[in-house]
Amino acid sequence: MLCSYMYKMKLFTRNMTIFKCYYHYRRHSHTLINYTEYPFHEPNSSAYQSLVKRCRQSFKTTGCCYLPNFISNKTLETILNEITEWLNKYGDRVFHSYELHNLHLQETTNTDEEQQKSSKTVIAYDQIPTTSLLHQIYQYNPLTEFIRQITTPETKLYRSRDEMGAMYVNIYEKGNQLNWHYDNSHFFVNLLLKQPSDEGIFEYKIQNDKIISRNDFEARGLTIFHGSQYRHRVTEIKSPKKERINAIFTYATISDHKLNDYIHKKFFGRIQKWDINDEY
Ligand SMILES: O=C(O)CCC(=O)C(=O)O
Numbered sequence: 001m002l003c004s005y006m007y008k009m010k011l012f013t014r015n016m017t018i019f020k021c022y023y024h025y026r027r028h029s030h031t032l033i034n035y036t037e038y039p040f041h042e043p044n045s046s047a048y049q050s051l052v053k054r055c056r057q058s059f060k061t062t063g064c065c066y067l068p069n070f071i072s073n074k075t076l077e078t079i080l081n082e083i084t085e086w087l088n089k090y091g092d093r094v095f096h097s098y099e100l101h102n103l104h105l106q107e108t109t110n111t112d113e114e115q116q117k118s119s120k121t122v123i124a125y126d127q128i129p130t131t132s133l134l135h136q137i138y139q140y141n142p143l144t145e146f147i148r149q150i151t152t153p154e155t156k157l158y159r160s161r162d163e164m165g166a167m168y169v170n171i172y173e174k175g176n177q178l179n180w181h182y183d184n185s186h187f188f189v190n191l192l193l194k195q196p197s198d199e200g201i202f203e204y205k206i207q208n209d210k211i212i213s214r215n216d217f218e219a220r221g222l223t224i225f226h227g228s229q230y231r232h233r234v235t236e237i238k239s240p241k242k243e244r245i246n247a248i249f250t251y252a253t254i255s256d257h258k259l260n261d262y263i264h265k266k267f268f269g270r271i272q273k274w275d276i277n278d279e280y
């Protein structure tokens with residue numbers, strides 16, 4: 001009797017262990033982020049701690065921390081399908097921006113100033129459904145905490161509250177580029193979703209105007225870049241069949257960060273918030 005009871009208990013414990021392993025596997029294998037390389041779910045682990053250290057060091061000394069294979073192939077595929085769906089639905093209501101600007105992304109005022117030409121298509125935050133994978137990644141608290149530890153470990157960091165600029169998707173097609181500039185925000189976080197190997201390349205200038213060309217950047221990679229300190233650009237897409245797609249995640253050290261109407265008009269082509277419910 002006792003023996004049979006103990007046997008059942010043993011079986012139960014074994015099944016529980018199998019279930020726990022399976023649950024852990026499901027949770028962490030079929031999720032958004034590549035948890036094997038980026039163990040955000042185990043912030044106390046030495047693997048996580050050394051990732052933070054390495055990335056912080058790289059951001060501080062070179063202005064750039066690049067995390068290849070940040071999301072899985074499956075996540076990428078779903079995100080790209082979602083973007084195609086939005087583009088089909090929204091048609092020409094996404095913003096195609098054409099800009100002449102100076103190095104600080106302002107309108108050029110005097111004729112001596114070098115004029116920079118930029119153009120791209122933008123899907124704004126209020127056009128991105130809350131159910132989308134991009135939204136889930138942006139809203140993932142451990143990612144925000146990681147970004148804080150890399151960029152501003154001495155202060156708090158919040159996701160932006162801006163209706164259009166908190167997170168947005170940039171699409172560069174033939175003739176598009178983002179010319180040399182410094183960002184208004186301290187840094188940017190960029191999830192690459194499509195990257196041709198030889199066009200639409202992210203470049204930045206370091207000491208003595210030396211240009212660093214990041215030909216090594218690939219779709220699925222995440223970049224944290226000190227855009228207020230380093231002049232940077234995305235080179236022109238020249239071929240008709242190539243495109244570069246990326247999502248920008250915006251953070252701020254204040255809890256209610258919002259852009260003004262002028263910036264909304266300039267970068268998103270409108271002042272009025274998009275009512276996503278009207279479009280479905
Ligand atoms: O699209 C990129 O990779 C760079 C974007 C950028 O420089 C910016 O949003 O300020």
Ligand SMILES: [Fe+2]
Nearest residue numbers: 182183227232
């Ligand atoms: Fe920038």
